[in-house]
Amino acid sequence: MNTVDAIVIGSGQAGTPLSKKLASAGYKTVLIEKEHVGGTCVNEGCTPTKTLIGHATIADRVRNSAQWHVFAPGMTVDYEAIWKKKNEVVQRFRDGSEAGIKATEGLQLVYGEAAFTGPNTVEVQLPTGGRELYYAEKIYINAGCRPAIPDIPGLAEVPYLTSKELLQLNQLPQHLIILGGSYIALEMAQLFHRLGSKVTVLEKSPALLYKEDADISECIHGILQQEGITVHTNVSIDRIERQMNEDVVVHLHKNKLPETLTGTHLLVATGRKSNADKLKVENAGLLIDNKGFIQVDAYLQTNVPGIYALGDIKGGPAFTHVAYNDYVVILRNLLENKGLNIEGRIVPYCMFTDPQLGRVGITEREAREKGIPITVFTLPMTRVARGIETGFTKGIMKAVVHSETDHILGAAIIGEQAGETITVLQMAMLAGFTREDIRYMMIAHPLYAESLNNLFMQQGK
Template sequence: MKTLDAIVIGAGQGGTPLAKKLAKAGYKTLLVEKRWVGGTCINDGCTPTKNMIAHAAIAQRVRKSEQWGIHTPGMSIDFETIWQHKNKIVNQFRDSSVRGVEATEGLELLIGEASFIGHKAIQVKTPDGQTETYQAESIYINAGARPAIPEITGLSVTPYLTSTTLLELPQIPAHLVILGGSYIALEMAQLFSRLGSRVSIIERSPYLLPKEDADISACIKDILRDEGIAVYTHANVHNVEKHITGGVAVFLDKKHHPEIILGSHLLLALGRTPNTDTLCTQMTRLDIDNEGFIKINSNLQTNISGIYALGDIKGGPAFTHVSYNDYVIILRNLLENKGLNTNNRIIPYCMFTDPQLGRVGITEKEARTQNLPINVYTLPMTKVARAIESGQTQGIMKAVVHKETGKILGATIIGEQGGETITVLQMAMLAGMTCEDLRYQMFAHPLYAESVNNLFMQEPQ
């Protein structure tokens, strides 16, 4: 058994930079990756989907160009070129990550599946069938999560896709049926609809994006329906089966009314499950919660001193920027003794539909559940000057403000460049600025961010 200073399990967006920095700081480090360096983000998450979303957005602009007096007869979509371009970008990012790891002195990269065999000891099974064993006083687990596969009658004998395998399709689905109504589901729905698929979304909750406020969910639903996407909410799927035509049949109840949806392809977008089931965490007595996530404290340390978890495998918001910030906290505490933690960190996120949904802080629903004294400010994008000038008037701006202090508790923006604009409000929250500060702040004209002035000029609810 080889003894090292540090082992990092998982070469995702937290694990890779952590392993490199540890090695550069003099720690003899092993980085183990089961699949591809870069994790979900580079290989089948952010990088490929946002590249394809960019292609789909161009198709939509061309499709609607006549309203601007620009005529584009004979428009066609070459999906093979789009698919190849996506693969090229993914390979470029992945290869760059591998080169960075391999160029780091004191860092060994091992492709294989890691599992614990004892206290702070692991074995790694490599693709060629070999097994290596290692131990280290410090172990960092960034093994991520994968698409959840629900228990639905007939699913085991029915072809289906996940957010990973959907991106491997070299052709556009004729009719894509999506189970799930959250971020991944909606991005994929609009993306493939714009590239030529017929799309149906099935969500069991009364609303799409059930964690968002009802008005935000309704706004997104209207945007998708305006593009011809069928949306079924409050719908329970009780079984699926392979159809005689070669496609799939989805049997559901919508408010106790049975329906059958026939599609060419079925996408499961019902959340993600942590990759702890193959780690044999019991061998080192790690605490795991009921859903399989590794329990950690605010310093990202597990119940075992010297073993940390970062990224999706520890639960909480599953975003690349969270994983990266986890790495920053661990590294700066270790090398700089900063005493950082995850308490009260403000986590923004963006759903890359068109228009985008950007959010930071708490929702109105959460604030009222906590019985906080609040004012709610809203501004439709139809009243935003830049949106009117650009013809991008779909969406809404919304902010939740503490009634007594004027501090911003949370905000949501559905609109063109919504993710960029929400960052302005995030920075204001970090700086402790009030809504009055922002109301009178000077922004460059005519930016979308300038509409923050107008948002806080509205009468609060």
């Protein structure tokens, strides 16, 4: 038995900084990592995908440069070189994070698969085959999620890919079929299409991004189809099979009519599931919800005193910045007695398609379902000065405002640099600014953010 002050499970965007700060504050800490330092974000999420998206965006600009009266005949894409660059960036981030951990006095990094054996004890299955047992009064879980695989006849018998395996391919798929129509699926669809793959998206819901308002979903759908990506919604998959040449055949129904689709590669991007089961949390007496996520209170503590869960594994919005903010809450409460909690925090996010989708707060649909009196303001990007000047006019700006208080309740922006612009509205919401405050606020010309003035000058509905 190895007795320490704190155990951190998972070296993601909460676990790594938390373990380092705990050790620096005098807590004898062990950080347990199953595979690679950095978690999903660095190794198979944000870092590799945004590196590829950066290259795919340049490819699209060059391929379509004639609209800016710049001509680039004979353009080619070297996917193998792009793939190697992606690996270099991932390795750089991973190595840097690992070096920081190993340089922290009082912090031990242990590679292996963790599982609870009791409320305060964690067993680690080491890569060598041995086992280590650790005891601590404080345990912090940042073990994340993994792809959820749907129960489709034949799927288990075909060589399907998750986003992790897709990013490991050093050759471009000829025809990539994607199951799913949300953030991961659509980012992958566009970036691989732009790098040269034929792409078909299959979504079971009536619309892409089913949690978004209809106008936002339709805008993204139209942009992807305009690029040449085939999108099918309202699809039910009957079965999947593998041909002799290793192509994948998807038998489906669309609008109750049978169809057959053949591709060279199949990506399953139908959501993610908690890794709580892998940790055998029942041995610690931890409560999980009906979807397998660890239940926590507003202070991120589980039902077992001294055990906390951070990031995706506790459910809720599955974003890197949420995990990092969880770390901030835990750290400041522990070391500064701040009494912070996660109730009511405003969570922004960005889907890195091109153009981006930036979102914060509630949607129009959510507001109307709750009976909140609202006024909705919209502005097409075709009326945004910066967009017109630069040639980026795809998308829409939309804000939901409380009709009585004039406070901004939520917003969605599809457009160039939408993630940066949505951050302005997030800060306005945190500060309690009203629609009128933003309407008359001086913003540098001609930023995309300046069009927030124009957005709130519109006649709301």
